[in-house]
Amino acid sequence: MNKTVLITGVGKRIGYALAKHFLARGDNVIGTYRSHYDSIEQLRKLGATLIQCDLTETTSVANLIEQVNSAARLDCIIHNASDWLPDNNPLSPSDTINRMMQVHVNAPYEINLALADLLIQSAQLNTDVVGASNIIHITDYVAEKGSKKHIAYAASKAALHNLTLSFASKLAPHVKVNSIAPAMILFNEHDDDAYKVKALAKAILPKEAGNHEIIALVEYLQSSHYVTGRSYAVDGGRQLM
Numbered sequence: 753m754n755k756t757v758l759i760t761g762v763g764k765r766i767g768y769a770l771a772k773h774f775l776a777r778g779d780n781v782i783g784t785y786r787s788h789y790d791s792i793e794q795l796r797k798l799g800a801t802l803i804q805c806d807l808t809e810t811t812s813v814a815n816l817i818e819q820v821n822s823a824a825r826l827d828c829i830i831h832n833a834s835d836w837l838p839d840n841n842p843l844s845p846s847d848t849i850n851r852m853m854q855v856h857v858n859a860p861y862e863i864n865l866a867l868a869d870l871l872i873q874s875a876q877l878n879t880d881v882v883g884a885s886n887i888i889h890i891t892d893y894v895a896e897k898g899s900k901k902h903i904a905y906a907a908s909k910a911a912l913h914n915l916t917l918s919f920a921s922k923l924a925p926h927v928k929v930n931s932i933a934p935a936m937i938l939f940n941e942h943d944d945d946a947y948k949v950k951a952l953a954k955a956i957l958p959k960e961a962g963n964h965e966i967i968a969l970v971e972y973l974q975s976s977h978y979v980t981g982r983s984y985a986v987d988g989g990r991q992l993m
């Protein structure tokens with residue numbers, strides 16, 4: 753039976769890789785994007801439903817919810833979209849923390865509440881299993897560690913994991929809710945060699961992990977009928993440094 757997966761932030765990098773993977777698996781993919789790239793048209797050609805949505809705009813989030821709620825089913829939501837905003841940006845501290853909380857907490861909270869019934873109805877089509885539907889919050893290693901240069905970002909990712917705990921309790925047994933807490937999955941184009949050396953030295957497995965590490969963990973969480981309310985680190989053993 754084809755599953756339907758909602759992924760936020762599919763225009764590039766991890767979100768784009770997730771969308772391509774689930775399309776190749778035969779799933780129905782609903783992807784949100786803020787900026788338009790050629791990748792969006794590539795996903796559309798592969799059969800994805802693409803919805804433009806800026807998670808900082810409440811009307812945009814409301815429009816997304818209305819469109820997804822008209823779907824026949826919804827089996828998984830992956831909250832991937834994120835703004836890695838450093839504290840030393842042009843915005844005021846108040847606008848910085850508000851933006852981080854809006855993108856990483858307020859929007860996922862609204863979306864989960866509004867789409868919960870659809871997730872539950874879809875799970876109930878699988879009468880023989882519990883936890884057939886999934887919500888996955890992609891947080892960050894810094895949710896547990898903090899960050900000197902991304903204080904607001906880290907705090908919002910910690911709050912996002914707290915949503916995992918609450919929604920896991922609220923939506924059991926039909927919907928599992930888990931966090932994935934990555935570190936050093938993909939460098940950014942502007943990262944210089946000095947940054948790369950410093951970043952890789954932070955883990956006992958010093959490598960740029962790659963999209964497949966996230967994809968494989970999402971597959972596992974979807975296949976499980978017993979893991980919920982937990983955070984799964986993908987961080988090269990950083991905590992042991």
Ligand SMILES: NC(=O)C1=CN([C@@H]2O[C@H](COP(=O)(O)OP(=O)(O)OC[C@H]3O[C@@H](n4cnc5c(N)ncnc54)[C@H](OP(=O)(O)O)[C@@H]3O)[C@@H](O)[C@H]2O)C=CC1
Binds near residue numbers: 763890
């Ligand atoms: N890459 C890594 O090494 C790590 C990643 N993570 C987490 O993994 C996830 C994916 O990471 P990665 O692919 O690198 O993320 P990117 O920052 O490269 O892309 C995130 C996506 O979210 C979108 N986005 C940003 N702000 C908004 C907004 N206001 N409304 C809607 N969409 C928005 C971006 O759209 P646009 O193109 O318009 O900017 C982009 O498509 C994120 O949650 C990230 O925090 C955590 C730790 C490490």
Ligand SMILES: Nc1nc2c(c(=O)[nH]1)N=C([C@H](O)[C@@H](O)CO)CN2
Binds near residue numbers: 937939
């Ligand atoms: N939205 C994003 N969040 C994060 C990114 C990113 O590129 N976009 N990158 C990182 C770093 O890779 C960091 O984990 C390196 O230590 C963190 N979050």
